[in-house]
Amino acid sequence: MxxxxxxxxxxxxxxxxxxxxxxxxxxxxxxxxxxxxxxxxxxxxxxxxxxxxxxxxxxxxxxxxxxxxxxxxxxxxxxxxxxxxxxxxxxxxxxxxxxxxxxxxxxxxxxxxxxxxxxxxxxxxxxxxxxxxxxxxxxxxxxxxxxxxxxxxxxxxxxxxxxxxxxxxxxxxxxYVRDEQHRELLFELDRVRAFLHKQAPQAPETHLAFKCSANLLRLWAEP
Incomplete structure (x- = not known):
């Protein structure tokens, strides 16, 4: 990409x-x-x-x-x-x-x-x-x-x-994220997360998007 x-x-x-x-x-x-x-x-x-x-x-x-x-x-x-x-x-x-x-x-x-x-x-x-x-x-x-x-x-x-x-x-x-596809998915999810944060910061879906982003990075990141 x-x-x-x-x-x-x-x-x-x-x-x-x-x-x-x-x-x-x-x-x-x-x-x-x-x-x-x-x-x-x-x-x-x-x-x-x-x-x-x-x-x-x-x-x-x-x-x-x-x-x-x-x-x-x-x-x-x-x-x-x-x-x-x-x-x-x-x-x-x-x-x-x-x-x-x-x-x-x-x-x-x-x-x-x-x-x-x-x-x-x-x-x-x-x-x-x-x-x-x-x-x-x-x-x-x-x-x-x-x-x-x-x-x-x-x-x-x-x-x-x-x-x-x-x-x-x-x-x-x-x-920190070696896999190219993982980086791309995290980048795209970050765009979704930013949109939801702006449009509906307290919505359950916004909290879920932030949770998914954080935990995928936790899963894929190398120290």
Whole structure:
């Protein structure tokens, strides 16, 4: 299931990020790619150790955790330090699946992937995020500050950029709820629960919806 999040970053944050990126140094994206992904990854990433890197990463993580939509759809436990990626004309990231475990000594399961768009769609041609799914191909290209959340198990790619520059932050999250179908059911039940709370906060059905939501999360959540 793909989920679109709007207004993850404010306009002020976008301006600050773009200003920091303008002065930052980038390196070949292959430096963080696995042995197979190196064959398909043709982009640039903010250089590790770059003085602005920690500021940028923390801004993205803070924005995600304050966004109610992100918390509701992911049941997030941990978020990986984001990668700030840059694509110029001729660059792309071929079809691939993300690593199931990431990190150094303390490796983390990657349940969920997220791309947060920093460039406006009009600033570049191409560069769509492409997904393969049982229902056919899907392409996503969002306004700056918006994000797409998707299962990390998904085959996907970044289409070639033919004009301009595509900036995005990419990260992965581990969820308290490992099973993707369970997360989807809890997310949908949360929408029902919010509606009932607004329309009939004291109704028996509202109490029942909150009870079901809490106990399903208790059943499915991992410590």
């Amino acid at each position: 793909l989920n679109i999040l709007t207004e993850v970053l404010t306009q002020e944050e976008l301006q600050q990020i773009r200003a920091l990126v303008t002065e930052a140094e980038f390196e070949d994206g292959k430096s963080t790619a696995g042995y197979r992904a190196k064959l398909f990854k043709h982009n640039e990433q903010l250089k590790r150790g770059e003085k602005s890197a920690e500021t940028l990463k923390q801004m993205v993580v803070d924005a995600l955790f304050r966004h109610q939509g992100f918390r509701s759809v992911t049941f997030v436990r941990r978020v990986r330090p984001p990668l700030i990626s840059r694509y110029k004309p001729g660059m792309e990231y071929g079809l691939h699946v993300d690593d199931p475990l990431m990190g150094g000594e303390r490796r983390e399961r990657t349940d969920i992937a997220l791309t947060l768009f920093i460039s406006e769609p009009a600033d570049y041609d191409g560069g769509e995020l492409y997904f393969e799914s049982p229902w056919g191909a899907q392409k996503v290209k969002l306004p700056a500050g918006s994000a797409v959340v998707y299962p990390a198990r998904t085959l996907h790619r970044v289409m070639p950029v033919t004009r301009g520059e595509r900036l995005a932050a990419v990260t992965w999250a581990q969820s």
